[in-house]
Amino acid sequence: MSINKRKSYSLTATDSDYFNDNKDKIEIVSCVNNEVKCKKQLSLINKSYLESEQLRRDKDYPRSIEKLKNAFLKTTELRDLKCQKCTMFFQQTISDSLNEMKGELEKLTTGFFARKYYKPSFTLVSQTILDLEKVRLQNSLKTKQNKTKNIA
Numbered sequence: 001m002s003i004n005k006r007k008s009y010s011l012t013a014t015d016s017d018y019f020n021d022n023k024d025k026i027e028i029v030s031c032v033n034n035e036v037k038c039k040k041q042l043s044l045i046n047k048s049y050l051e052s053e054q055l056r057r058d059k060d061y062p063r064s065i066e067k068l069k070n071a072f073l074k075t076t077e078l079r080d081l082k083c084q085k086c087t088m089f090f091q092q093t094i095s096d097s098l099n100e101m102k103g104e105l106e107k108l109t110t111g112f113f114a115r116k117y118y119k120p121s122f123t124l125v126s127q128t129i130l131d132l133e134k135v136r137l138q139n140s141l142k143t144k145q146n147k148t149k150n151i152a
Helices: 039-057 061-075 081-109 116-151
Strands: none
Touching: 039 061, 039 081, 061 081, 061 116, 081 116
């Protein structure tokens, strides 16, 4: 008597339990400006972030990196001095995601089971992190200059 092992059991998994695509990554709890200046940018940042996460799950790393880069650049549009803490928080969150993706890609491109297919994505995420760090430094210098102009 032969038993068909394939029909003995089955497993299914749904992303809806693990990934909540309806919830924004970044939410503002309290804002000095009552979200007047950052509401539009925040919705665009969250939209890009969500799209990036979906692309990352599908292993479409180049497009995912591009979405995170766009989200980061949207944060630079918040130039009000009162918005700097939020801007820095948004940028840090995006940078953390890029660094997490870099670690993931590093694991895929090194070791015994390395895949050369992901090497360009690893290079792209590494370069993107460096580029965005330069943007962050330039913005922090501009902010410091603006603060000194306002004090003087």
